[in-house]
Amino acid sequence: MPIELGDVIPHFTAIDTNEEKFDTLEYIGKKPLVIYFYPKNNTPGCTAQACGFRDQYQDFTDLGAEVIGISSDSVDSHNAFAKQYKLPFILLSDTDKKIRKLFGVPSGLLGVLPGRVTYIVDKQGKVVLVFDDSINATKHIAEALEAIKKIVS
Template structure:
């Protein structure tokens, strides 16, 4: 499947969330702006820094009416531990079979060895307004996403 582009609609997807509950993107798509970020692995230095940066600015996103969703292939148990350890207030989805990653067309990073790190920002209609792809600058995703959300709601 080809990678999603700016202007494309975020596809419908389902996965297990941090609490092992079934998450359905239909509950949010078309209702509020979304930040969906794909990251390689829980508890690695870059991913932890990225998750904590989203955590520290989470209120800024929610104040603008947006929701943040983190996606990796880690298990629900791994996500629970990660979210608890770093007090992550946003949704983490377990994409163990990499279905969501494939649906979005997220490329692999670092010579194809690691899952890619890509952030998608969609307006309340589910239309992608920003795609930020940078494996080497995990904390840069947050200001980029926040800036895009601010433009959507202004």
């Protein structure tokens, strides 16, 4: 079952670019989250999306939110991607696709590539927006920022 509006996100852990354990329990109850699933590091759409979140990261943090990108790339790949594009937010490695399956993220582009879905999660862990657009990667940033503004005002 895919995660839908009003659902509470499932608990998960993963390894971040610093090779440290990320745990959703450290964030739920403390701050809203932007959790975005993307197909692959260093592809045109994914790079544009990551750089869009980078360029507006301060806007998200000013509102008290944290941005988290998730793909099936390795920790090493994420590390290089984050360094190359100076990404200030959390990237999580989901090599076994367990988190993607936990959220029920559909495949994109005729089932060939992993889907691109952004979830906006309020402070209590409840999903307030699911934005699924595999084609227009950069539109996710504006949609996410608007949703965060609504839940913190």
